[in-house]
Amino acid sequence: MDRQKIIKDLVVKTNSKIVLFVMDGLGDLPKNGKTPLQAANTPNMDSLAKESDLGQSVPVLPGITPGSGPGHLSLFGYDPLKYQIGRGILEALGLGIDVGEKDVVARGNFATIKDGIIVDRRAGRPSSEESKKVVDILSEKIKKVDDVEINFYPGKEHRFVVKFTGEGLFDEVSDADPQREGSPMEWAKATNPDSEKMANIVNKLIKQIGEVLKDQPKMNFALLRGFSKHPIIPSFEEVYKLKAAAIATYPMYKGLSKLVGMEVLEAGQTLEDEVQSLKDNWEKYDFFYFHVKKTDSYGEDGNFEEKVKVIESVDEILKEVLSLNPDVLIITGDHSTPSLMKSHSWHPVPVLLHSKYVRKGLSVSFDEYECARGSLGTISGSDIMTLALANAEKLEKYGA
Secondary structure, three states: OOHHHHHHHHEOOOOOOEEEEEEOOEEOOOEOOEOHHHHOOOHHHHHHHOOOEEEEEEOOOOOOOOOHHHHHHHHOOOOOOOOOOOHHHHHHHHOOOOOOOOEEEEEEEEEEEEOOEEEEOOOOOOOHHHHHHHHHHHHHHOOEEOOEEEEEEEOOOOEEEEEEEOOOOOOOEOOEOOOOOOEEOOOOOEOOHHHHHHHHHHHHHHHHHHHHOOOOOOOOEEEEEEEEOOOOOOOHHHHHOOOEEEEOOOHHHHHHHHHOOOEEOOOOOOHHHHHHHHHHOOOOOOEEEEEEOHHHHHHHOOOHHHHHHHHHHHHHHHHHHHOOOOOEEEEEOOOEOOOOOOOOEOOOEEEEEEOOOOOOOOOOOOOHHHHHOOOOEEEEOOHHHHHHHHHOOOEOOOOO
16 A cells, blocks of 8 residues: 555644754765764754654665755655655746646756866855856857757756746756766757657757856856756645744755745845745744755765854754744754765664653764764655654554
8 A cells, every 4th residue: 555645544634743854965974983973063953852752764675875855755754765856847836937748847957067077066066146147148149959948047056947838848868967077068868769858958958058058267167957848746735744844945845845845935045044944924824844055065065064053053042942832843864965975875864752652861962973873764765754643643543
């Protein structure tokens, strides 16, 4: 029987409140004997760990490195192997872009290319304002490729979205992105014969972008990935009977939330803004997804010290989250992003679950090693949602 069907049949509505607090890319590896979680001064998380169940989660399968989309779908209780959703639709929905039946959308990264080699996949992380200027140039210069209409939309920092509109477009296309610096360009390929047209259009577009931007100092090329049409997925409220809200500052995570039917709240730009949004809306919802991006950004940049600082900033604002007395609080990540590797990885993700029903007293701090020894053990990422519901007394007994 379908897992979500079982859960849907067991869920009951209660007044209890759940906060899923996601520090993107939280898991890491040690540098000089300590991970960023261990190196950070986190008195609030460590105190909470003593009163919580700790464990670690595997977002997809052991050894599989997840993208942010699969990592989050797993956290939301959706099987990421069943619901394979391209990054493009998540970014597009997060930016409020309409995606129709004839559309395919893709997430774009401005990049720096030299002598055919990708030397910087993020073009020096330009500001959103700088990036928008270059998107405006592309919008003016490129409107069609063959019979396909092209539209560009600015995103955050180096990111943007491309929407392809036309007949016979399918999304079974590999990423046009080598996924690493110091490598030659990896061009799009059709993974299904029906998508040959789409792959050809993508590669023609990228070459045109390179020609238009060839004189830009850093944003002189583009990488496209996550080609996707609008998927069909059961809503969060339908499955869990939860009135759910999302607090996130980056488009992709807003898109993920919209995709599963959460209401996206105004979250500002800072951690303090996000906490204020949580406080302002506390009485209106019974589930809150709270997203912190910079732990992942600094991991991808290989900046161990700044990742430590972000964790310490989160620990500070955690006091205000706890002051609201959520019935269930989960602190975790969607995947690991070790600063040593400068990329997502397959390493299990730390999990802290706090409620009045936990087996507390088994842990002394919140970090990867304490979580590996914790009472929850190593679980699937998609099990976190059922544990949250159970601790919030929102699941009836299964069977006689």
